[in-house]
Amino acid sequence: MLISKLSRVGFLIAKELSRGQYTYMSRTRFRQMPCGRYQRSLLELLPETRAFQGAIFQKHRDFSTSASNNASEGGDEQKETISVTFVSKDGEEIPIRVPMGMSMLEAAHENDIELEGACEGSLACSTCHVIVMDMEYYNKLEDPIDEENDMLDLAFGLTETSRLGCQIIASPELDGIRLAIPAATRNVAIDGYVAKPH
Amino acid sequence: MAIFGSRRFLSRSFWSLSPHPLRVCIVGSGPAGFYTAEKMLKAHQGSQVDIIDRLPTPYGLVRSGVAPDHPETKNVINQVSRVAQNGGCSFLGNIALGSSVSLAELRELYHVVVLAYGAESDRVLGIPGEDLKGVHSAREFVWWYNGHPDGRNLNPDLKSTDTAVILGQGNVALDVARILLRPTSELATTDIASYALTALEQSFIRKVYMVGRRGPVQAACTAKELREVLGIKDLCIHIKEADLKITPTDVEEMKNSRIHRRIYDLLSKAAVAGPSEPSSGRRELHFVFYRQPARFLESFDKMGYVSGVHLEKTALKGTGPGKQIAVGTGQSEDLSCGIVLKSIGYKSVPVDGLPFDNPKGVVPNIKGRVLSDNSGDPTLLENGLYVCGWLKRGPTGIIGTNLYCAEETVASVSEDLEHGVLASTASLPKPGRDGLLQILDNRNVRVVQFSAWERIDEEEKRLGSLRNKPREKLTTWEELLKAASE
Numbered sequence: 001m002l003i004s005k006l007s008r009v010g011f012l013i014a015k016e017l018s019r020g021q022y023t024y025m026s027r028t029r030f031r032q033m034p035c036g037r038y039q040r041s042l043l044e045l046l047p048e049t050r051a052f053q054g055a056i057f058q059k060h061r062d063f064s065t066s067a068s069n070n071a072s073e074g075g076d077e078q079k080e081t082i083s084v085t086f087v088s089k090d091g092e093e094i095p096i097r098v099p100m101g102m103s104m105l106e107a108a109h110e111n112d113i114e115l116e117g118a119c120e121g122s123l124a125c126s127t128c129h130v131i132v133m134d135m136e137y138y139n140k141l142e143d144p145i146d147e148e149n150d151m152l153d154l155a156f157g158l159t160e161t162s163r164l165g166c167q168i169i170a171s172p173e174l175d176g177i178r179l180a181i182p183a184a185t186r187n188v189a190i191d192g193y194v195a196k197p198h
Numbered sequence: 199m200a201i202f203g204s205r206r207f208l209s210r211s212f213w214s215l216s217p218h219p220l221r222v223c224i225v226g227s228g229p230a231g232f233y234t235a236e237k238m239l240k241a242h243q244g245s246q247v248d249i250i251d252r253l254p255t256p257y258g259l260v261r262s263g264v265a266p267d268h269p270e271t272k273n274v275i276n277q278v279s280r281v282a283q284n285g286g287c288s289f290l291g292n293i294a295l296g297s298s299v300s301l302a303e304l305r306e307l308y309h310v311v312v313l314a315y316g317a318e319s320d321r322v323l324g325i326p327g328e329d330l331k332g333v334h335s336a337r338e339f340v341w342w343y344n345g346h347p348d349g350r351n352l353n354p355d356l357k358s359t360d361t362a363v364i365l366g367q368g369n370v371a372l373d374v375a376r377i378l379l380r381p382t383s384e385l386a387t388t389d390i391a392s393y394a395l396t397a398l399e400q401s402f403i404r405k406v407y408m409v410g411r412r413g414p415v416q417a418a419c420t421a422k423e424l425r426e427v428l429g430i431k432d433l434c435i436h437i438k439e440a441d442l443k444i445t446p447t448d449v450e451e452m453k454n455s456r457i458h459r460r461i462y463d464l465l466s467k468a469a470v471a472g473p474s475e476p477s478s479g480r481r482e483l484h485f486v487f488y489r490q491p492a493r494f495l496e497s498f499d500k501m502g503y504v505s506g507v508h509l510e511k512t513a514l515k516g517t518g519p520g521k522q523i524a525v526g527t528g529q530s531e532d533l534s535c536g537i538v539l540k541s542i543g544y545k546s547v548p549v550d551g552l553p554f555d556n557p558k559g560v561v562p563n564i565k566g567r568v569l570s571d572n573s574g575d576p577t578l579l580e581n582g583l584y585v586c587g588w589l590k591r592g593p594t595g596i597i598g599t600n601l602y603c604a605e606e607t608v609a610s611v612s613e614d615l616e617h618g619v620l621a622s623t624a625s626l627p628k629p630g631r632d633g634l635l636q637i638l639d640n641r642n643v644r645v646v647q648f649s650a651w652e653r654i655d656e657e658e659k660r661l662g663s664l665r666n667k668p669r670e671k672l673t674t675w676e677e678l679l680k681a682a683s684e
Contacts, residue, residue: 122270
């Protein structure tokens with residue numbers, strides 16, 4: 001009872017977040033992504049190629065674009081990916097296809113979505129915090145392990161449907177999941193310790 | 199909003215078209231500095247961002263603060279080093295603000311100066327005996343085991359005593375306790391400084407007391423660190439059952455704080471699982487709640503050395519909804535020990551020409567904009583000067599906290615550019631990096647650029663591979679500067 005009430009609050013916040021700031025869309029569209037973004041997503045996957053990042057980056061970009069196109073168009077490959085929608089800090093909805101077995105953190109980076117991953121998915125930070133926007137999907141996820149909960153303690157703007165992006169792994173039942181990236185609102189204390197559950 | 203958005207866009211592209219880029223200097227290359235650089239480069243393409251640091255090595259507390267047995271926390275280095283390799287960004291090490299170059303000079307050279315140099319000093323207790331030998335700040339101890347070039351001469355005495363007292367129960371206190379109590383075989387494969395590993399291998403410390411003024415509900419640590427210390431192999435955990443009794447106010451406090459609730463649960467479970475047979479030789483960790491240090495005791499046999507802490511018992515007093523402070527009860531007791539590590543908080547140090555709020559230990563600011571004095575008057579701004587990280591909000595929070603902190607500071611810079619607060623200066627070309635390097639060259643300051651740091655990095659990794667460690671840190675200024683130039 002309490003939980004469902006709390007989760008509604010989280011949901012409403014996320015909803016408000018997307019609605020209230022929708023006018024920002026144009027801003028996001030205009031934004032030219034610096035090449036650092038692409039380098040990051042590539043290097044997350046292939047750390048050993050760091051030295052050659054300049055050379056490979058352009059290739060990688062082409063590759064990931066075509067791969068996601070195939071996935072959304074091709075009938076066969078669609079079975080191996082699920083549909084995921086990220087709602088960015090600016091409130092923009094970004095639909096992407098995510099291959100089975102890939103974490104939402106990796107998927108975000110693959111698709112150039114601004115989600116931090118300071119510890120690179122090793123459960124040592126909370127920077128890939130996402131809010132599952134529908135309780136129905138939140139309940140489909142396996143319960144967080146202690147280590148994930150330890151990090152969620154420190155997540156900024158924690159809600160009852162908060163998870164770490166690195167711990168949500170694409171599987172068939174998650175097809176259609178929507179994830180909000182919490183935005184730092186100005187009037188809230190920015191210290192991780194101060195963030196309170198609702 | 200849309201108009202605002204496109205204005206933002208225009209101001210963004212302005213810098214890339216301008217022959218005179220926006221020149222930004224960030225002081226401090228820890229998480230706050232690097233995140234600021236990342237956000238700045240993203241928001242103002244074409245700007246030139248220089249990150250200076252007083253050490254020849256970048257990454258601040260990720261290198262000298264994060265415990266050696268937390269390698270996964272250091273992964274953030276992979277991401278921030280990519281920022282340093284961005285064409286618009288330079289790391290310039292071995293430049294001390296205040297001695298190599300003054301703040302006034304930096305403000306002349308750059309359109310925007312962001313101070314993110316953190317907190318390199320300590321809060322003091324201000325009680326008798328604090329200067330006795332054997333009383334150290336936890337920061338000094340952390341610098342020592344992490345091979346900070348200013349920390350290697352600490353030489354903590356771990357041989358004349360079997361008991362250490364740590365004052366404080368935050369994460370730094372837990373890090374220090376863990377390093378003292380963890381089997382050294384588990385530390386041997388980390389990037390811990392080799393002299394510290396040797397000293398810990400020879401250490402006689404068997405008992406560590408962690409003293410907190412308040413109770414288990416108010417402990418300032420986080421669950422990961424607590425879970426870790428509670429799980430150390432062959433360690434006896436001592437928690438007094440009486441200390442776990444809670445009041446309705448405590449219950450209220452826990453209701454409002456998930457982290458405090460979970461910390462209390464962990465401590466309660468550890469108390470139940472508690473020590474069965476304290477066998478000899480087994481290491482012990484004692485959580486001491488509701489005690490505050492009143493004075494340090496001097497040894498009878500060794501003049502000038504600490505031999506214990508005189509503790510006053512405390513009780514909690516409500517000061518507002520969900521807020522309780524510790525007040526002394528007048529009752530006291532002595533706790534014998536041979537070494538004390540004060541883990542009561544870091545403190546920032548001001549530089550010449552910088553407004554500073556001494557009681558709070560931060561630079562007075564509004565959303566990162568530095569205010570001219572402590573009156574809080576938002577119109578008295580230091581043009582072009584900003585703060586981020588611990589210098590801005592005090593020494594709390596985790597690495598990720600700096601993300602939001604940097605976002606806020608960079609948003610302030612962007613707004614000031616848009617509203618013309620900075621435009622009048624920005625339309626003037628500034629010398630930036632070239633001017634800085636010229637001044638430093640005249641003063642014979644040897645700048646360590648990122649490529650030179652990479653040589654240090656290579657050398658440390660090479661030395662580490664010989665000992666099955668991820669790296670063997672170079673821990674003196676000489677070694678670091680030598681490796682940088684080779």
